[in-house]
Amino acid sequence: MSSAQITAITELDRSKYKTKVFANGHLIYADEPAELGGTDEGMQPGALLLASLGSCTAITIRMYADRKEFPLEAIKVDLAICKEDQMSKETTITRKIEFTGALTHEQRERLMQIADKCPIHKLLSNPIRILTS
Known part of the structure; x- marks a missing residue:
């Protein structure tokens, strides 16, 4: 791991639970499965x-x-x-x-x-x- 401080930004709008996760110019999604009300478009x-x-x-x-x-x-x-x-x-x-x-x-x-x-x-x-x- 780099000695630089690790940071991440998460943003959630009205898109159920699908959450944008930004870190160092990269984007991934976090979400919940459909049975919990999410869209299942990202990892829990x-x-x-x-x-x-x-x-x-x-x-x-x-x-x-x-x-x-x-x-x-x-x-x-x-x-x-x-x-x-x-x-x-x-x-x-x-x-x-x-x-x-x-x-x-x-x-x-x-x-x-x-x-x-x-x-x-x-x-x-x-x-x-x-x-x-």
Whole structure:
């Protein structure tokens, strides 16, 4: 992750729940499924959170593997978050990481350790305070 401050802007008009998300010149949409009143034209916010963790995990692993010249062909990160009614003082995210390539057992173990070094993993593993104005 860059050392620059990360910012995002979200805008929601009268288009049900379809939300525009702008960051660094990029645009994506967040939405809710039709059964919740949305238009299902974008990922649910929880999926965006998981996508952030998954992509950061994969990028961090890829950077390390490339630097160490590991024969890593591909990375798959499968994520799930507990249901909202199961969230109390602790939210559980499950993350399963699969590697493709002729990696040794030691290389696989090291890449699993590196996965926890991803900045989004670190961010989500610590208490978070949100200041709203």
